[in-house]
Amino acid sequence: MNQDPFGNRNPQSRRRGAGGLRLWVLVLFAGYAAYYWYSNRTVDPYTGEEVMIDKGLSAEDESAMGLQAYREILGQERAVDPDAQVARQIRAIAERLISRVDEVEADLAAEKGVQPRNFAGNFEWQVSVIESGQANAFALPGGKMAVYTGLVPIARNADGMAVVMGHEIAHALMRHGAQRMARGKLEQIGQMAGAASGMDAGTLQTVMSAYGVTSALPYARGHESQADEVGLMLAAAACFDPAEAMPLWERMAQLGGGQSPPEFASTHPSAESRIAHLQSLQQKAMGFRQKYCGQGGGAAAAG
Template sequence: MATDPYGNQGQPRRRGMGFGGIRWWVLLLFAGYAGYYWISNRSTDALTGETVLIDKNISPEDEKQLGLQAWDELLQTERPVSPNDPNAKAVRDIASRLIAKIGPVSDSLAAEHGLTAPHIEKTFDWDVNLLESEQVNAFCLPGGKMAVYTGLLPVAQNQDAMAVVMGHEITHALLRHGAQRMSEQKLAQMGQMAGAMSGMDQSQMQAVMAVYGYGRALPYARKQETQADEMGLMLAAAACFNPKEAIPLWERMGQASGGEAPPEFSSTHPNPGTRIQNLQALMPKAMEYRKKFCETAQ
C-alpha cells in the first residue's frame, strides 16, 4: 500500500485496472473485434452507392422469414379493413403501380453508380392491407408484407401523396434497412459487453452509449430515412404519380404532429422541414424519372 505525506494509506490497485478502474485492454480487444466485424461485413448498396453494414449471416431469405413472422403476429391483433372497401382498393392499386416500377427504377439507380441492382423484390410475396387505426403511419416488412393505417388517409388526402409514403416504405425493404439495423445493433451490443467486462460503472456506460446514440445510431437511422425518401419519390414518379405532392404532404405531416416531435438530433427521423428541403432538391430528378418511366406522362 502507498502512504501519502499525511500518513493516510491508499487503496490497493487491482492488477490490470487502468484509469478510473477500467480495464482498457478489454476495450481494445473489443474495439479490434468490432473493427473486424465491420470490415468483413460491409458491402456497397447498388441502389444508393453507399457502403453499408449487413451481417453476412443475415440473408434476404432470413429477413423475409422474420417479416412473415411479424406479419402473422400483427394480424392477430390488428383488424384489416374489408378488401371491398374503396380505400382498401385504392391502397392496393397504388401498391400495384409502385411494385410494377421497382425493376426499372432499381436498374436506373444502380446504373448511376456503375452497379447492378440485386432485385430482391423478385423473391417477395407481396400483400397489402389497410388496417383500422388512428396511427398516421404505414410500413413494408422484408418480404413484401405491407400495411397502411386508416389514420394516414386524411393526412395524405390524395393518391399522389399516398404513393410517396408507400414508395418510401417499400424502399426500406428493398434497401434491406432491417438487416442493416440488426447489424448495427450487434455492434452496439459488443460495446455494451465491452463496457461491462472492462469494469465501467453504470454512469460511464450510460455516457458511452449516449455518445454512440447521438453520434452514430441516430444519424444512421436518419440517413436511412433520407435514402427511403429519395428512392420512394422516384418510384412514385415512375408509377405516374405526381411527386410534387410530397411537399404539401410533409407540410401536413408536420401539422399532424402538433409540434410534438423531438429535436432532429435526438430523433430517428429528419424533421419535416429538413425532409421538405431534401425533397425539393430531388424534384428535378423525380420529374425526369416520371418523364422516362411513366408512359402516360405528358
C-alpha cells in the same frame, strides 16, 4: 447474513493491478468489432454507400421475420374488407409502385456505378388496410405492407398515398431493418467490451458516441432521408406526381407530435428539412417520370 455469494469477488479489489488484462480485453473486443464490420459490409445499390448487414442473415431469414411480425400485427388489428373500395385503391397504388422496383433499382445503381442486387426478387408483396385512426403505414422485408385508414385523409389523393407507400417500400428494399440489427450487434459488442474492461457507464457512453456507435438518432434520420429519396423516385417512375410530396409532408407535420407515429415524426430532424430535401429532388424525380411515363407524365396517374 449479508454474505457475498461469490465469496471474495469484490470488483474493486479485483480491478486493481489488472490494467494490462483490461486493455487486452478491450483490444480483443475492438478487433472483433472491426472484423464484424469488415466481414459484413456490403454496398447498397440504391445509395452506392457501404452499409453493414450481417452476412449470416439471409434474405429468406429476413422475409420470414417480416412475415412473422406481419401476422402478429394483423392479429391485433382490424383489417378492412379486401373488396372495399379503399382497399382496392391502395392495392392498385401498391401494384404500380412494385412494378417499377427493378427498374428504379437498376437506374439508381447505374447512377452510382454499382451492381443492382435485386434483393426484392423473391418478395411476395401483399398490402393490407388496417382500420385505425393512426396516420401510419409500413412495409416489411419479404414485401408485407399495411396502410392504416387514418393515413387516407392525410394522403388526400393517390399521389400523396404513393409518396408514403414508396417511402415504406424503400425502407424494405434498402434493408434498413437488417442494418439496424447489425448495428445493434456492434453496440452489444461495445457494451460487453466496456463491461469487461471495468469502464464506467458514463465513460463508455462518451467513447461509443465518439466513435458513432450509439448515435442511433442521426442514423435513423439518414435512413429516413434515403427512404424519402428512393420512395419519391419509385412514385415518379410509377407515374404518380412527385410534387405532391411537399404538401403531403406539410399535412403530416400539422398532425402534431401526439398523432403522428414515430416512423414519420420523431426520427426526422424537422418537417422543413424533409420538405426542402424533397423539393431538391423534384427535378430528378421528373426525370424518372418522363422516362417511364412519357411526355404526358402518365395520364393514368390522374385521380
